[in-house]
Amino acid sequence: MSADPLLAVDAVDSGYGETQVLRDLSLSVEAGEIVSLVGRNGAGKTTTLRTIMGILTPTDGAIIYDGEDISTLEPTETATRGLAFVPEDRRIFPELTVRENLEIAAHGGAPEADSISVTEALETFENLNARASNPGSSLSGGEQQMLAIGRALVGGADLVLLDEPTEGLAPYIVQDVMEIVEGLNDRGITVLLVEQNVHVCLELADRNYVIDQGEIVYEGTSAQLEADEEILDRYLGVTA
Numbered sequence: 001m002s003a004d005p006l007l008a009v010d011a012v013d014s015g016y017g018e019t020q021v022l023r024d025l026s027l028s029v030e031a032g033e034i035v036s037l038v039g040r041n042g043a044g045k046t047t048t049l050r051t052i053m054g055i056l057t058p059t060d061g062a063i064i065y066d067g068e069d070i071s072t073l074e075p076t077e078t079a080t081r082g083l084a085f086v087p088e089d090r091r092i093f094p095e096l097t098v099r100e101n102l103e104i105a106a107h108g109g110a111p112e113a114d115s116i117s118v119t120e121a122l123e124t125f126e127n128l129n130a131r132a133s134n135p136g137s138s139l140s141g142g143e144q145q146m147l148a149i150g151r152a153l154v155g156g157a158d159l160v161l162l163d164e165p166t167e168g169l170a171p172y173i174v175q176d177v178m179e180i181v182e183g184l185n186d187r188g189i190t191v192l193l194v195e196q197n198v199h200v201c202l203e204l205a206d207r208n209y210v211i212d213q214g215e216i217v218y219e220g221t222s223a224q225l226e227a228d229e230e231i232l233d234r235y236l237g238v239t240a
């Protein structure tokens with residue numbers, strides 16, 4: 001592991017107004033890794049991603065990206081630096097076509113980074129290619145997830161923050177989405193993956209952080225976490 005991670009969340013407190021959610025939260029992601037943040041409903045996973053992206057500002061601590069303090073930057077600014085957030089609700093534009101959804105994303109992200117073209121993105125995702133002229137609203141849940149990830153790709157993201165990409169999807173679509181996440185990573189894109197589904201994390205992630213009540217309670221490789229029955233049972237509701 002190198003000395004300087006791509007992303008370092010350092011002792012961050014964050015929340016909503018008077019409500020503190022994250023407490024002294026630290027995690028790091030090395031360039032090229034897939035790292036998971038896994039925890040139960042309401043543990044603070046989405047709050048963590050919102051704080052990294054700049055939708056929320058930490059009340060204490062710092063967020064360092066590529067050696068620079070991005071703690072107080074707005075989401076538009078963090079996007080320009082190469083971060084992309086794929087939210088739980090996927091937030092595509094339902095009234096625009098699939099192609100148009102990708103075209104606008106190409107203008108929002110990092111300026112001249114190693115983004116891929118809209119055509120290349122469509123070729124990457126066969127299902128999307130077949131529906132390029134259809135409205136976003138016509139896509140299934142899995143296809144919407146593909147489109148949301150495709151948008152991060154054409155935006156030239158270096159670090160993708162994925163919020164529960166497999167939530168609510170049928171098992172065979174979960175497999176497709178996992179392959180897409182691996183495909184992103186094969187392109188050199190670093191991934192911070194938020195999940196309630198620990199099985200997805202164990203399959204995809206190099207390292208995992210377990211979050212509970214706004215605090216990191218465990219860090220380990222997938223092999224370590226898979227073998228840690230106490231952690232799995234206590235924080236993730238998985239019994240061996």
Ligand SMILES: Nc1ncnc2c1ncn2[C@@H]1O[C@H](COP(=O)(O)OP(=O)(O)OP(=O)(O)O)[C@@H](O)[C@H]1O
Nearest residue numbers: 016019021039040041042043044045046047048196
């Ligand atoms: N806009 C908000 N205002 C106030 N509190 C909020 C807001 N959004 C979330 N919270 C609270 O912050 C805590 C953490 O929520 P968060 O959405 O980060 O959890 P999560 O781990 O993403 O959960 P889930 O798996 O259900 O998506 C919860 O107690 C939640 O009620």
Ligand SMILES: [Mg+2]
Nearest residue numbers: 045046047088
């Ligand atoms: Mg959430």
